[in-house]
Amino acid sequence: MPPPGGSKKKKGKRAKEKSGGGSSRGVGGGSGIDALIESGNEHLAFERLEEGMADLKRACVLAPDNADAAEAYGMAMAEFGDSVDAIAALKRAAQLRPNEGFEKFMYLGQLLDDAAAAATCTRQGLAIIEHQSSLGDPDADERICGACCALVEQLIAAADDVEDVADECDALLRRAAEADVHSAEPMQAMASLRSLQGRTEEALEALRRSVATWRSRRGGREVDPDADENDDEADEFEGEYEVSFEFRFETAKLLLELDENTEEAVMVLEELLNERDDVVDVWHLLALANHGCCNFDRALELLDHADALNEKQGGDEHVASDLMELRSAVTESKERWEQDVGADHKMGGGEDE
Numbered sequence: 001m002p003p004p005g006g007s008k009k010k011k012g013k014r015a016k017e018k019s020g021g022g023s024s025r026g027v028g029g030g031s032g033i034d035a036l037i038e039s040g041n042e043h044l045a046f047e048r049l050e051e052g053m054a055d056l057k058r059a060c061v062l063a064p065d066n067a068d069a070a071e072a073y074g075m076a077m078a079e080f081g082d083s084v085d086a087i088a089a090l091k092r093a094a095q096l097r098p099n100e101g102f103e104k105f106m107y108l109g110q111l112l113d114d115a116a117a118a119a120t121c122t123r124q125g126l127a128i129i130e131h132q133s134s135l136g137d138p139d140a141d142e143r144i145c146g147a148c149c150a151l152v153e154q155l156i157a158a159a160d161d162v163e164d165v166a167d168e169c170d171a172l173l174r175r176a177a178e179a180d181v182h183s184a185e186p187m188q189a190m191a192s193l194r195s196l197q198g199r200t201e202e203a204l205e206a207l208r209r210s211v212a213t214w215r216s217r218r219g220g221r222e223v224d225p226d227a228d229e230n231d232d233e234a235d236e237f238e239g240e241y242e243v244s245f246e247f248r249f250e251t252a253k254l255l256l257e258l259d260e261n262t263e264e265a266v267m268v269l270e271e272l273l274n275e276r277d278d279v280v281d282v283w284h285l286l287a288l289a290n291h292g293c294c295n296f297d298r299a300l301e302l303l304d305h306a307d308a309l310n311e312k313q314g315g316d317e318h319v320a321s322d323l324m325e326l327r328s329a330v331t332e333s334k335e336r337w338e339q340d341v342g343a344d345h346k347m348g349g350g351e352d353e
Contacts, residue, residue: 033059033062033063033066033068033069034068036055036056036058036059036062036069037055037056037059037068037069037072039052039055040052040053040054040055040056040059040072040073040076041056041072041076043055044076044079044080049080052076053073053076053077053080053081056069056072056073056076057073059072059073060073060089064092065096066096067093067096067097067101070089070090070092070093070096071089071090071093071097071101071103071104073089074086074087074088074089074090074092074093074104074107075090075103075104075107077089078090078107078110078111083111086107086111087108087111087112090104090107090108090111091108094108094121094124098124099128100128101128102125102126102128102129102132102143102147103125104125105121105122105124105125105128106121106122106125106147106150108121109121109122109125109150109151109154110150115154115155115157115158116154116158118154118157118158119151119154119155119158122147122150122151122154123151125147126144126147126148126151129143129144129147130144141179141180142179142180142183144175144176144179144180145176145177145179145180145183145185145186146176146183146185148172148173148175148176148179148186149172149173149176149185149186149189151172152169152172152173152189152193153189153192155168155169155172156169156192156193156196162193162196162197163197166193166197169189169193170193173186173189173190173193176189182213182217182242183213184210184211184213184214184242184243184247185210185243185247186210187206187207187209187210187213188206188207188210188247188250188251188254190203190206190210191203191204191206191207191210191254191258192254194206195254195257195258200258203254203258204258204259207251207254207255207258207259210251211251211255211264211268214241214242214243214247214248215241217241217242245272245275245276248268248271248272249269249272249279249281249282249285251268252265252268252269252272252285252289253285255268256285256288256289256292262289262290262292262293263293265289266286266289266290266293269282269285269286269289270286273286278309278313280306280309280310280313280316280319283302283303283305283306283309284302284303284306284319284322284323284326286302287299287300287302287303287306287326287330288326290302291326291329291330291333294333294337296330296331296333296334296337297334299326299330300327300330300331300334303323303326303327303330306323307320307323310323
C-alpha cells in the first residue's frame with residue numbers, strides 16, 4: 001500500500017521509520033506494552049514479519065485500550081496483513097485517540113470501501129496535519145498536499161454528480177499545490193477531475209504539466225529533462241523519479257484516455273517495465289497502447305508475456321478474460337489492416353500497369 005496521503009516513493013519501510021531505523025538496542029529489551037510495540041516495529045523494520053506482527057498483536061491483547069498498540073498493529077496490518085483486521089484495529093485507535101495521529105485516518109481513507117466514510121476519515125487526518133503545520137512541523141506541507149489529493153479522489157468517488165463536488169475539489173487542489181510546489185500530484189488529480197467534467201483539453205494540459213514536473217525531478221533534485229543523454233548528471237538520476245510506480249501507472253492510463261498520440265503513454269509504460277516486469281497490468285496496458293498505434297505484432301508479443309505472467313502468478317480468471325478480449329481485438333485489427341494494405345497494393349499495381 002502506498003504511504004498514506006502521498007504519491008511519492010517510500011523512503012524506507014514504515015516500520016523502520018517507527019523503530020528509528022533499527023537501533024542497536026536488542027529486540028525485546030525493556031518491559032511493558034511500549035517495549036512490545038518497539039520490539040514489533042523493530043522486527044518489521046528488518047522484515048521479520050511473523051515475529052513483528054506477533055509482538056504487536058500481543059500488545060493489543062494485553063492492553064486493548066492502549067491507542068499506541070492499536071495504531072501500531074493497525075498500520076502494520078495495513079502494510080503487511082489482512083485489510084479487515086487492519087480496519088478494525090485502526091478504528092479502535094481512532095476511537096481511543098481521535099484528535100492525534102493522522103496516519104490511522106489516512107490509512108482508513110485508503111482501506112474503506114465506502115467512499116463517503118473514507119472521505120470523512122481523510123478529512124480528520126487532514127485536520128490533524130493542518131494543526132501540525134500550524135505548530136511548525138516541517139513535514140506537514142508535503143502531507144497536506146497528499147491528503148488534499150486523496151480527499152479529492154474520495155469526494156469524486158462518493159459523488160453522484162462530479163459537479164456537486166467540483167468547487168470543493170478545485171479548492172483542495174489549489175491548497176495542495178500551495179503546500180508542495182514541487183509535487184506533480186495536484187495537477188494529475190486536476191486532470192482526472194477535468195476529464196470527468198468533460199473538459200478534455202484542460203485535462204490533457206494539466207496532465208502534461210504534471211508529467212513535466214515529475215520528469216524534471218529525479219533523486220529529489222532538479223534535472224533538465226532535455227539534457228544530453230551522455231550528460232553524467234542526467235544519467236546518475238535516470239529512473240529515480242520522486243513519484244511512485246503506481247502514480248506513473250495512473251499517468252499512463254490517463255494519457256491513453258486523453259491523448260490521441262500514444263507515444264508518451266508508451267514511454268511511461270516502457271520505463272515501468274524496465275523497473276518491474278512482474279506487474280501484469282503494465283504488460284496489459286502497454287499492449288493496449290501498441291494496439292492503439294497499430295503496432296499489432298508488438299501488442300501480441302506483450303499479451304503473450306502478460307498471459308504467461310498471469311498464469312505464473314496463479315491464473316486470475318478475470319485478468320485472463322481481459323487479456324483474451326484484447327487479443328481478439330488486436331488480431332481482428334491486424335487482419336483488417338492487412339486486408340486494407342493488400343487492397344491498396346493491388347490498386348497501386350493496377351495503376352502502374
